[in-house]
Structure formats: structure tokens, C-alpha cells
Amino acid sequence: MATTENGEKEMVVLYPPPAMGHLVSMVELGRLFLHRGLAVTIVTVDPPLNTGSIAAFIARASAAHPGIAFHRLPPVDLPPNPSSHHLEALACALLRRSNSNLLAFLRSLSPAPRALVLDMFCLFALDVAVPLHLPCFLFYTSGAAALAVFLHLPSLDVACAPSSFRDLAGTPLSIPGVPPLPADHMCLALLDRDDDAYRGLVYLSNRMPDVKGIFINTFRELEPRALEAVTAGLCLTDGRSTPPVYPIGPLITERKTDGGGECLAWLDALPNASVVFLCFGSIGQFEEEQLREIATGLDRSGHRFLWVVRSPPSHDPSKRFEAPPEPDLDALLPDGFLERTRARGLVVKAWAPQSEVLRHAAVGGFVTHCGWNSVLEAVVAGVPMLGWPLYAEQRMNKVFLVEEMQVAAAVEGYEGLVPAEEIETKVRWLMESEGGRRLRERAADMKEMAAAAVGEAGSSQAALEELVAQLKGGKDNGEGVGNTES
Ligand SMILES: *[C@@H]1O[C@H](CO)[C@@H](O)[C@H](O)[C@H]1NC(C)=O
Numbered sequence: 353m354a355t356t357e358n359g360e361k362e363m364v365v366l367y368p369p370p371a372m373g374h375l376v377s378m379v380e381l382g383r384l385f386l387h388r389g390l391a392v393t394i395v396t397v398d399p400p401l402n403t404g405s406i407a408a409f410i411a412r413a414s415a416a417h418p419g420i421a422f423h424r425l426p427p428v429d430l431p432p433n434p435s436s437h438h439l440e441a442l443a444c445a446l447l448r449r450s451n452s453n454l455l456a457f458l459r460s461l462s463p464a465p466r467a468l469v470l471d472m473f474c475l476f477a478l479d480v481a482v483p484l485h486l487p488c489f490l491f492y493t494s495g496a497a498a499l500a501v502f503l504h505l506p507s508l509d510v511a512c513a514p515s516s517f518r519d520l521a522g523t524p525l526s527i528p529g530v531p532p533l534p535a536d537h538m539c540l541a542l543l544d545r546d547d548d549a550y551r552g553l554v555y556l557s558n559r560m561p562d563v564k565g566i567f568i569n570t571f572r573e574l575e576p577r578a579l580e581a582v583t584a585g586l587c588l589t590d591g592r593s594t595p596p597v598y599p600i601g602p603l604i605t606e607r608k609t610d611g612g613g614e615c616l617a618w619l620d621a622l623p624n625a626s627v628v629f630l631c632f633g634s635i636g637q638f639e640e641e642q643l644r645e646i647a648t649g650l651d652r653s654g655h656r657f658l659w660v661v662r663s664p665p666s667h668d669p670s671k672r673f674e675a676p677p678e679p680d681l682d683a684l685l686p687d688g689f690l691e692r693t694r695a696r697g698l699v700v701k702a703w704a705p706q707s708e709v710l711r712h713a714a715v716g717g718f719v720t721h722c723g724w725n726s727v728l729e730a731v732v733a734g735v736p737m738l739g740w741p742l743y744a745e746q747r748m749n750k751v752f753l754v755e756e757m758q759v760a761a762a763v764e765g766y767e768g769l770v771p772a773e774e775i776e777t778k779v780r781w782l783m784e785s786e787g788g789r790r791l792r793e794r795a796a797d798m799k800e801m802a803a804a805a806v807g808e809a810g811s812s813q814a815a816l817e818e819l820v821a822q823l824k825g826g827k828d829n830g831e832g833v834g835n836t837e838s
Contacts, residue, residue, distance in 0.1 A: 360391070360463060361389060361390060361391040362390055362391065362466040362823065362824050363390065363391035363392070363393060363461070363463070363465045363466060364385060364390050364391070364392060364393075364465060364466055364467045364468070364469055364823055365393045365394075365395060365458065365461075365465045365467070365468050365469070366378050366381065366382050366385075366392060366393070366394045366395070366469045366491070367394075367395045367454070367468060367469065367470050367471065367474045367477055368394065368396065368471045368474065369397070369443050369446075369447060369471050369473040369474055370396065370397055370398060370399035370400075370406050370443075370446075371406075371439070371443065371473070372405065372406060372409065372634045372635075373493060373633075373634070373723055373724065373725050374471050374473070374493050375396075375406065375409060375410070376409070376605055376725060377491070377493040377569055377603055377725065378394065378469075378471060378491060378493070379394065379413045379417070379420070379605075380603040380604070380605060381469070381491055381567070381600075381603060382394055382417070382420045383417060383420070384600075384603070384816060385820065385823075386417070386419045386420060388816075388817075388820045389820075389824070390466075390820065390823060390824065391421075392419070392420045392421070393420070393421040393422075393423060393461075393465070394420055394421070394422050394423070395423050395424075395425060395454065395457060396410055396422060396423070396424050396425070397424075397425045397427075397428075397446060397447065397450050398424065398425075398427050400430055400442050400446050405634065405675065410422060410424075423457060425450050425453040425454060425457060426453050428446065428449040428450055428453065429449070430442070430445055430446060430449070431445060434548070435547075435548055436547045436548040436549045438540070438541040438547065438548075438549035439541075440473075440539075440541040440549040440552060440553060440744075441541070441547065441548040441549035441552055443473045443552075444473065444476075444548070444549070444552030444553075444555075444556070445548075445552075447473055447474050447476050447477075448476045450476075451476055451477060451479060451480050454477055454480050455480045455483075455484075458480065458481075458484055458486065459484070464484070464486070465486065466487075466823060466824070467486065467487045467488070467489060467564075467823055468481050468486050468487070468488045468489070469488075469489045469490075469491050469567075470488055470489065470490055470491070470563070471490075471491060471493065472490060472492060472493075472502070472556055472560070473556065475490065475556050475559040475560065475562075475563075476556075476559075478559055478562055478563070487564045488562070488563045488564060489563050489564055489565045489566070489567065490560060490563040490565075490566045490567070490595075491566075491567045491569075492566055492567065492568045492569070493569050493724065493725075494569070494724040494745055494749070495568070495569070495570045495574075495575055495578070495724055495727075495749065495752065496529075496568050496570045496575040496578035496579045496582060496597075496599065497529065497530045497575055497578040497748070497749075497752040497756060498724070498745050498748055498749065498752070499566070499568055499578070499582055499587075500527055500528060500529045500530050500578045500581055500582050500587045501527055501530065501533065501538075501745075501748060502553075502556075502557045502560065503557065503560055503561070503582060503587035503588055503594070504527045504528065504587045504588075504589075505542070505553065505554055505557040506554060506557055506558050506589075507588075507589045507590075508525060508527070509545070509554050512525075512535075512545075513545070514545075515545075516543060516544045516545040516546070516550075517535040517536060517538045517542055517543050517545075518535075518536060518543035518544055520535035520536070521534070521535060521536050522534045522535070522536065523535045525538070527587070528581040528586035528587050529577050529578040529579075529580065529581025529582060529586060529587065530577075530578055530581075530751075530752060530756065531751060531752065531755040531756050533748060533751055534751070536747075536767075537747040537748055537750070537751055538747070538748065539553065539744060539745045539747075539748065540743055540744065540747070541553060541744070561588060561592045561593065561594060561595060563595050564595060564596075565595050565596045565597070565598060565819065565822070566582075566594075566595050566596070566597050566598065567597075567598045567599075567600050567815075567819060568597065568598070568599050568600070568601065569600070569601035569602065569603050569724065569728065570599050570601045570602070570728075571599050571601050571602060571801070571802060571805035571806070571810075571811060571812045572599055572805065572811040572812070573798075573801040573802075573804075573805060573811065574602075574731065574757055574798065574801070574802070575599075575752075575756070575757065577756065578752075578756070579597065579599055582594060582597055583597050598815040598816070598818065598819045599811065599812055599815055600812050600815050600816045600819065601728060601805075601806075601812055602728040602731060602732055602802050602805070602806065602812075603728075604707060604725065604728050604729050604732055605707060612703070612704055612705030612708065612709075614698075614700070615658060615698065615700060615704050615705065615709055616705070616708060616709070616712060618658070618698050619658070619709065619712045619714040619715065620712075620714070622656060622714040623714065624713045624714060624716070625713070625714070625715070625716030625792070626655075626656050626714060626716055626783075627655075627656040627657060627658055627714045627715050627716060627717075628650075628653075628655055628656065628657045628658075628715075628716065628717040628718075628719060628779055628782070628783065629657070629658045629659075629704075629709055629710065629715050629717065629718050629719070629735075630646070630650075630657060630658070630659040630660065630718075630719040631659075631660040631704060631706055631709075631718075631719075631720065631726070632660070632662070632720070632721040632740070632742060633720075633721045633723045633726060633742070635743070636662065636721045636742045636743070637662050637663065637664060637665040637676065638662075638664060639664050639665070640664045640684055641769060642769055642770065643661065643664070643684050643685065644684075644685065644686050645769065645770060645771055645772045645775065646659070646770075646772075646775055647685045647686050647689045647772075648686060648689075648772035648775075648776075649771075649772040649773070649774070649775025649776040649779065650693065650697065650775065650776075650779065651686075651689060651692060651693055652772065652776040653775070653776045653779040653780055653783075654696075654780075655696070655779055655780070655783050656696045656697065656714075657693075657696070657697045657698075657779075658697070658698050658700070658704070658709065658715070659697065659698070659699050659700070660700050660701075660702065660703065660704045661679050661681060661684070661685075661699055661700070661701060661702070662676055662679060662701075662702050663676040663677050663678070663679040663684075663702075664676075664684070676702075678701055678702060679701050679702065681699055681701065685699070706726065706729060707729045707733075710729050710730055710732075710733040710735050711732075711733045715733075715735055716735070716736075716782075716783060716792070717735065717736055717737070717738065717779070717782045717783060717788075718730045718735045718736070718737045718738070719737075719738045719740055719763065719779075720737050720738070720739060720740065720760075721740060721741060721742040721743070721746055722737075722739045722740070722741045722742075722746040722747075722749040722750045722753060722760075723744070723746060723749075724745075724749060727749060727753065727759075728802075730759075730795075731759060731795070731798050731799065731802050732799065732802050732803075733799065734795045734796045734798065734799030734800075735795055736759065736760065736761075736782060736788070736791040736792050736794070736795040737753065737759060737760035737761075737795075738760065738761055738762070738763050738778050738779075738782060739753055739754060739760045739761070739762050739763065740762075740763040740766050740770070741766055742766075747766075750762055750766075757798075758791075758794055759791070759794060759795055759798055760791075761778065761781070761782065761787070761791060763775065763778050764778075
């Protein structure tokens with residue numbers, strides 16, 4: 353039964369952090385729940401600093417999905433001089449301090465919600481849910497391999513002490529279900545054990561097994577080994593058991609975007625699989641020197657390209673979180689580059705409709721920062737990737753994409769300045785070589801498997817139905833979430 357005694361729909365509350373990739377996935381999850389007869393409320397907290405794109409995204413999402421209720425928690429004060437420069441530390445401080453506001457909001461809901469679905473960064477809310485007897489689920493918005501790492505993090509924390517992952521450099525970490533992970537490829541925020549971000553993430557990892565179930569934005573066929581290891585409980589130690597795991601992806605935004613018509617019209621005129629698309633996420637930025645190397649590499653490769661360029665990062669700490677100004681392409685890129693490549697290249701400022709571009713037949717390769725949503729968009733579109741990780745957990749993702757999923761090759765040297773020769777070589781390899789052709793075939797196969805997973809009787813579809821049934825029902829037979837309080 354999807355309704356309460358008085359005939360209203362069962363409601364779930366979803367709680368994402370104010371970080372774009374996480375927020376986008378949570379809204380998609382809300383849409384899926386809504387279509388399956390649940391009432392959905394998404395609780396948001398304002399980003400701590402000026403990041404205009406997030407407020408704009410929430411405004412668009414709430415207009416586009418009138419069936420989903422959005423509720424904004426009041427702002428909280430943050431420590432004035434944070435010792436960590438990692439956004440993860442800021443997110444932890446913000447979300448930890450939002451607990452009392454969240455509690456007040458949840459108490460105000462009538463009838464009471466059926467369950468609380470938390471992003472990893474919002475697991476602080478477990479403390480709020482206990483007094484309310486509200487079952488909590490984790491929606492993990494990156495892949496199963498990254499989840500395996502985080503579930504195993506408390507063990508690694510003990511095993512590696514007193515060293516930091518940064519000090520262990522290339523030492524491979526052994527984590528069940530994933531290929532050997534060089535210690536310096538851990539999440540950037542985890543490299544230094546004395547950092548607040550490290551402490552926050554270890555705390556959150558420790559809380560992961562306290563939920564009633566974990567949904568992941570991935571699918572069985574993409575990450576069979578990591579999913580098996582997680583499900584079998586191999587990533588946890590100390591006798592802790594792993595909650596049920598539901599791979600329900602790929603969840604990506606299919607919504608048509610406004611704007612970006614220039615890119616799509618330009619692609620329309622070009623042969624199939626002939627364009628390399630370069631785009632580095634919602635906050636990825638390169639120094640001017642690196643932009644010039646990329647331009648030179650693309651120029652020399654001779655291949656068609658569509659390149660999204662953002663302004664270099666500001667070195668003024670007070671501007672760190674401000675939206676960067678529009679890039680001045682003539683000043684940033686090498687002399688004559690735009691004229692020379694006009695016939696075969698398009699450079700766009702700051703933004704492109706990435707998902708639509710990837711699904712365009714003319715696109716034959718994707719140079720990506722390895723953010724998980726971007727990875728899934730490429731997988732769904734069947735586009736082979738060149739991984740160039742920048743921030744967050746992207747270095748780990750690069751290892752998994754290349755070594756395990758085999759849907760990408762790496763642009764080497766991303767720890768520092770990547771020279772033009774490497775960019776030229778890798779673009780040529782992808783577009784011209786036998787290895788590149790094999791990667792393209794693998795990407796095409798994975799596209800089929802992704803479509804099957806979310807299609808009728810597919811693995812992700814089945815996991816989602818099971819999950820929704822659990823969220824909706826079972827109040828009386830003891831199988832549902834309502835009776836599983838311990
Ligand atoms: C190009 O791709 C489209 C869409 O995938 C396909 O229908 C068409 O047959 C392809 N054209 C060529 C020449 O391969």
C-alpha cells in the first residue's frame with residue numbers, strides 16, 4: 353500500500369548537500385520515486401558561499417517538477433576561519449550544524465515521512481532520525497568502486513596510521529572489489545590525515561553501515577566485481593554488516609536544456625564519431641598555461657573538437673567561491689589558434705549541454721574530469737573516454753574506469769602540467785588507432801548494457817522496484833522499513 357490510513361501518499365524526504373553533482377542525482381531519484389507513487393520532499397541547505405549555479409539549479413528543478421516539494425533550511429553560521437581549504441570540510445561543518453533545523457522541519461511534517469534518504473555528506477542527519485524513529489537510507493551518488501573505498505576507509509585509516517595517503521604516494525592500497533589503488537589517487541580531501549576534511553570523511557564512512565539500505569547510481573554490468581564485494585560485506589571489518597545494496601543507475605538528467613543550440617547545430621553538419629568533446633565539469637578550471645597546452649595539442653592532432661573553456665582559477669582567496677568571469681578566449685589561447693582551427697573546432701565559453709552533446713552521433717570521444725555524472729552520461733551515450741581527473745574522487749574514478757570498467761584511457765601527467773604532445777598523442781590514439789577502435793566497441797557494448805539495465809526487467813529496474821516496495825509497504829507484515837527499527 354502506497355497510502356497512509358487517511359489516504360495520503362507515503363512520503364520520503366530526500367536530503368542532498370549543496371554540491372552540484374550530488375544535487376542533480378538526488379533530484380533524478382526524487383523524480384523516479386514520484387513516478388512510482390511516493391510523495392517526495394527534497395530538503396536543501398543554501399551553499400555556504402556564493403555559488404550562484406546551485407540556487408539557479410534548485411529554482412529550475414522545482415519549476416520543472418511541481419510534484420516534488422522543495423524545502424530550504426534556514427542558513428547556519430559557519431566557523432569564521434576554517435583550517436581546511438577543502439570544500440568537503442566546509443560541507444561537513446555546514447551539514448552538521450544544520451541538524452537542529454532539519455529536526456525542526458521533520459517534526460513539523462504531518463503525517464510523518466516514511467523514510468529519510470541521505471547523501472553521504474548528510475549522514476550527520478542519522479542523529480536526527482533516531483529520536484524520530486525515522487528509517488534512513490543512503491543514496492551514494494558516485495560508483496560502486498568508490499563506495500567500496502569509502503566503506504573500507506575506516507580500516508585503511510587504522511592500517512595506514514600514522515602515515516597520510518599523500519606520504520604513501522604510489523603505494524597500492526588493497527581494497528576488496530577494486531583494482532590496486534595508488535595511495536595518492538585517493539580522494540584529494542583524504543590525502544592529509546590531519547585535515548578536517550579527512551576527519552569528516554572518515555566519520556561519515558563510519559556511519560555508512562548505520563543505514564537501512566544503500567542505493568547506488570551505477571548498474572551491475574558496469575561494476576560487477578565492486579558490487580559483489582560490497583554486497584558480500586567484504587569492505588567492512590570489525591564484524592559490521594553491510595546494509596542491502598541497490599544499484600539503480602544510471603540515473604542521468606535527460607531533460608532538454610535551454611541554450612547550447614550553437615554546439616548541436618555545429619555538430620549536425622559533421623560525420624559520425626569524428627569530434628572529440630572536452631568538458632571538465634561544473635567547477636573544473638585550468639591555469640592559463642595548461643589551456644595553451646591543450647590548444648596546441650588539439651591544433652596538432654588535426655582532429656575535430658568541441659572544447660568548453662572556463663576562466664583560469666582566481667588566486668584571490670576572497671574570490672575562491674565566486675562564479676568565474678567569462679573567459680577572454682583571444683587572450684587565453686595561443687595566437688592564431690581560433691582562426692587556424694575554425695574549420696574543424698568549436699570553442700565554447702563555460703558551458704555546453706553536455707548530455708545532449710555526448711548523445712550526438714558526431715561525437716566520437718570525450719576528454720573528461722571523471723566526475724561520476726559525466727562518466728555515466730558518456731556510458732549511456734556509448735562514447736569512449738580519455739580520463740583527466742581534477743578534484744574530489746576523480747583520481748580514483750580514473751583508475752576504475754581504465755583498469756576495471758575499461759571504458760577509458762588516461763591522459764598521463766595530470767598530477768602536473770600535461771604537455772601538448774600528450775594531448776595530441778592521446779587524441780590521435782583514441783581517434784585513429786586499433787586500441788582506440790577497441791575502446792569505442794567496448795563503449796558501444798556498455799551503452800547497450802546501460803539501456804538494458806534500466807529497461808523492462810533490467811537489473812537496475814528490478815532493484816528500484818524492490819526498493820520502492822520496501823519504502824512503501826510492509827508496515828503490517830514486519831518486512832517494511834517501518835518495523836525494522838532496532
Ligand atoms: C550516423 O549515426 C546515425 C545515428 O547513430 C546513424 O543512423 C547513421 O546511419 C550513421 N551514418 C553513417 C554514415 O554511419
